Amino acid sequence: MKTPPGGKKPPAYGVFRRSLNRGHSRLMESTCKNCKTFVGASVRPELLDFIEQLHLCIFPRAFPAEPITSA
Numbered sequence: 001m002k003t004p005p006g007g008k009k010p011p012a013y014g015v016f017r018r019s020l021n022r023g024h025s026r027l028m029e030s031t032c033k034n035c036k037t038f039v040g041a042s043v044r045p046e047l048l049d050f051i052e053q054l055h056l057c058i059f060p061r062a063f064p065a066e067p068i069t070s071a
Helices: 045-054
Strands: 016-020 028-032 038-042
Touching (some): 028 045, 038 045
Antiparallel strands (some): 016 028, 028 038
């Protein structure tokens, strides 16, 4: 990502794209960049973080956190 003119780096949301809702100035919407689906919306960023963790993308992530092992 490019650093904006103010010098602050934009927050990294991984595979999610966040944008403000046009109808509500405080409502933040999240969309998955991989599968292009709406994930959730909230005025609270910590709740949106949680909603994004629950998202089950139909496409595998480029770098999985841990390999899946059967028990």
